[in-house]
Amino acid sequence: MSIKTFAAKLFAKRIHTKTQKWVTNPVETQQKVFESLLLEASQTEFGKDHDFQNIKTFTDFAKKVPVRDYEGLKAYVDRVVGGEANVLWKGKPLYFAKTSGTTSGAKYIPLTAESMPFHIEAARNAILGYIHETGKADFVTGKMIFLQGSPLLEEKNGIKLGRLSGIVAHFVPKYLQKNRMPSWETNCIEDWETKINAVVAETINENMTVISGIPSWVQMYFEKLREKANKPVGEIFKNFNLFIYGGVNYEPYRAKFENLIGRKVDSIELFPASEGFFAYQDSQKEKGMLLLLNSGIFYEFIKTSEFFDGNPRRYTIGEVELGVNYVLIISTNAGLWAYNIGDTVQFTSLKPYRIIVSGRIKHYISAFGEHVIGKEVEAALQEAMQETEVRVNEFTVAPQINPNSGLPYHEWFIEFENEPNDLEDFALRIDNAMRKQNAYYDDLIVGNVLRTLVINKVSKNGFQDYMKSIGKLGGQNKLPRLSNDRNIANFFNKTK
Template identity: 55%
Template sequence: MGIRSVVSKPLAKFVVERQQAWMYQPAEAQQRWFQRLMEGGRATVFGQDHHLKDVRTVADFRQAVPVRDYEELKPYIEQILSGGTDVLWKGKPLYFAKTSGTTSGTKYIPITQDSIPNHIDSARDALLNYINETGNGAFLDKKLIFLSGSPELTQKAGINIGRLSGIANHHVPAYLRTNQLPSYETNVIDDWETKLERIIDETLTQPMSLISGIPPWVQMYFDRIQERTGKLIKDVFPDFSVFVYGGVNFEPYRAKLFDSIGKRVDSIETYPASEGFIAFQDSQTEEGLLLLVDSGIFFEFIAADEYFTENPRRLTIDEVELGKNYAVIINNNAGLWGYSLGDTVKFVSREPYRLLVTGRIKHFISAFGEHVIGEEVEKALQFAMQKHPETEVVEFTVAPMVSPREGLPYHEWLVEFATPPHDMRAFAQAVDNRLIELNVYYDDLITGSILQPLKLTSLPRGAFQRYMKSQGKLGGQNKVPRLANDRKIAEGLLEIGQTA
């Protein structure tokens, strides 16, 4: 047993014991952070504009600070990029995490000296919770791979700028650097396909024990390894025991991923965002991800079905209900105030607060008032895959067809199969039947003959990869939206599919 695994166990025990103080007193932890954030923000440009010096209560804060998205925060970001200090938080950010926006183009999300522990310590604690529960620390003594964006940083106004995963790469603890892969030289390669081949070159003969990344990109890594070796991943990496992932729902990828591995391995789900590390899986036996209520973020939640109303209610952690979808609003020590993260979550436990990530508040189909959300389409697909166990799905997305050449409108499902179902029509019907059960509005539209049942379009292998490459978003942390209320992505995929 190596020194890393030996040392990790008492450290894991210490971290988990300290965690208990806020896990079971979440409202108190949140109130402490609310007060700290008010104190830290009062003297900033934002604080002066919003009279934070007069804020005493959460109700005061909601009167002073509206819910906002990146577009409404952007003028303050531009002040910082122009050299301003004490704009959103004291001093200047350490970093800007560069990420893609739907309407804003590139977004620059501040990470400060005060907020960096939220990102780094939370990732560490996810692993330590796993070690404490399972006793498996041996993976720390072998090789670890983090499939991520480039760690290369640029600068503007004296602030380092890069992808979140690349920024985090600079904060990997020194004791793990000696067994971390890929090398820096490989990690900075921009072209994902070239980078992937180099990663395989570097890892193929190594004792890989932990693999981390977004599931579709990890699957691509596994596929390329199998193409080279003709072996299952368990035979290439017999020490592989822990898979860490986040960013998308794992369920549509689970069957194919584990088929590629050839054995069961433990998995740890995380919920990191450029704006903050929100939650992680703290247990291999309990459902959901532990909400990090003591990590520099004061959370608010808006019921998803109220989000687009004129004055939606903003709830604190002690006001949320189990089983209901909420949009996540964060206030943090990076200077994000009333910031709508764009994600929806559903709580499955209150003692402690654990949640599931259910989708994106703006990723839905409601061309006819059905408001179908990501959680529903993923559950419908999973149901059909259980009914047709031979099926393996690589990727999928759903879009409305409002004005077909013939017949009623419908939802079009564009699916890339690794292994298609034996009966495609029965598979599509199973998806549609489950969606009818999950969404009463969709049910009404189908039974009322406003919509016809969904149509499933099978795309050729590699269509999603080629589409993402055409958009300059292949690899790293990029993901295909599950749903869109227009046909931009669908038409791009269909065009790619026709040229295959």
Template identity: 55%
Template structure:
């Protein structure tokens, strides 16, 4: 065992001990952060505008700070972008993380000197927690690859600006720099396909033990290696033993990824975003991701069914229940206040607080009143794939079809790129649809009431989703296709690409 692996084990035990301490005081720790955040930001522009000095309880907090999205904070962020200080948080941001918004165009999410540790230490602690549980640390002594965006940073109002993954690249610990891949020069390549070929050139003959990235782009990396070598990934990288991922639900990709690898390996799921690093998988045996409650974030939760109410009820961590879907609201030490992430989560445990990420609050289909959400779509597909073991799915999305050219009742259209098609396509569709009616009573009622007919499956040609992402300038990096939409913008473009 090498020096990195040896030194990691006592550090891993120390981190887990710290983790157990704050887990045992979860409610107390969250209340501490609520008070500390308000006190620290009281003299900022936002703090004065929202009377932070008059906040003495959680009730006061909710009354003073409304739920915001990026649009609501845009005027404050505009001041930060011109170089102003003490706007949302004391001083100026350390970075702006640039990210795409569905309605806001490019978003500039502030990361402060106080909040950067949440991003960096949480990623480190996810790995150390894995080492503490499994006693596996040898992977640290071989090559580690992180498929990410470019680390090149620009300036906005004197603040360094770039993609979160690029910012994080500048904070990789020195002891990992020597075995981190790809090279800095290759990571700076903007064109994803050019970059991918260069990454393969650099990594294909290396002793790769850890690979990290968003599943569809890791799969593309694997596919290119298999095309080039004719070998499974386990034969190209015999010491590959740990896969780290986040950003999308892994289940639809699991079968094809592991088929490409050629063996079962351990994996760690992360829940990072530009707004913060919120949770990670802390066990190889338990379900769910550990919600990080002591890293400078005060969390609130709104039951999904009440999110669009005029005054939705906001809950602290002590008030949540298992088995319910909540929209996540964050307040953090970079100056995001009452900020709606747009994500939905479900608690699978409250001792400790562990979550599953179930979808996006705005990613649903309710063209006919069914309000089908991402979690239901993914569960239905997984159900069908378990009954049709030959099926491998590359990518998929779902949209409503209100007026079909063939006429008849409207339906949900599933656009799926298969690596391996179902042997019995009709039965596969039937299994998806049956499970969806079990998961969503409204969908079931619409089917039974002849308002909707059974879903239709549209198999897409190879690389249809890659061509779609390329056409929209979103190939590679942290970009991903929404699982479902309430309109046909994505679906119609995919159909057009499929026919081209």
């Protein structure tokens, strides 16, 4: 055992012990975070506007601070971006994580001196938790790759801004810098396809032991590696045994990855976002990710079934239930208050509190009142794949409200790795699984409001072409798995 491996195991044990202190006191931990956030921000402009000094309980907070998304908080954020101090949080942010996708263009998410360390510690602790549970630590002596956005940063009124993954690249611990790939120069390449080719060239002859990134973009990397070496990734990297991912559900990719790698490897799921690092997989044996209750974030939860009501109830950690879909609401030490990040979660365990990401509150299909969510379409496809030899590269779903003939239906656009022998049979398998997942959808099928779903085949790299067409190829960008409109569907129908 190398000194580095031995040290990693000792460090992992120490962090595990530290983590258990707040894991075993979840409600008390969240209360302390809540009180600390209010105290620290009481003299900010937002704190004064919302009477933080007189908030004594969560009930007070819920009355005085409404739930907002980015658009609702934008007037305050614009003041921060303009250079004003003490607006949402004390002082000024260290960085802005710049993202896109809102009706007003770019989003600027503040990262502060208090919030930034938790982004780094959470990613580190996820790996240390894996080491502690499994005893596997030899990978720390090999090379590790993190597919991410460019670390080159811009500046706005004295505050640096860039993609979150690029900002995080500036905080890689010294003990990892020699192991980390790709090179700084390659990481700075903006064009994703050029970057992937450069990453392949740099890494193909290295001892890669850990690979991390969003599955769809790691898949591109694996495909180019296999094409260049003409052998499975697992043979190119004989010591590669740990895949770390986040952003999307891995299950639809798992069979494809195992084929590209040539064997199974362990994986760790993360739940990071520009707004905070919320959870990581803390066990290879249990379902779900450990919700990080001691990371400067106070969590609220609104049931998705009640979210669009006039005044939905806001639940705290001690009030949540298993298996219920909740919209995740956060207040943070970066100055986000009762902020709706758009993700929905379900709890898989309450001791400790573990979650899965079940979808996006804005990414759903309810053209007929069915309210189908991401988790349901992913689970239905996974069930159909398990019953067959079919493998899928990528997919998305949209409602077809006005077909040329017959009843409306859900239209699935699928890029197959290997196609089903009978496309209609495969569609029926997904449809039956969907009916088990969602009772409203089942009622619509039984009542002849909807017909069985229809699959449209997408040509190879079709989804990459779509992401490129909207300027979101690579990095942390993710394809919506389902939409309540026809925007993505129209793209593929035009390219037929």
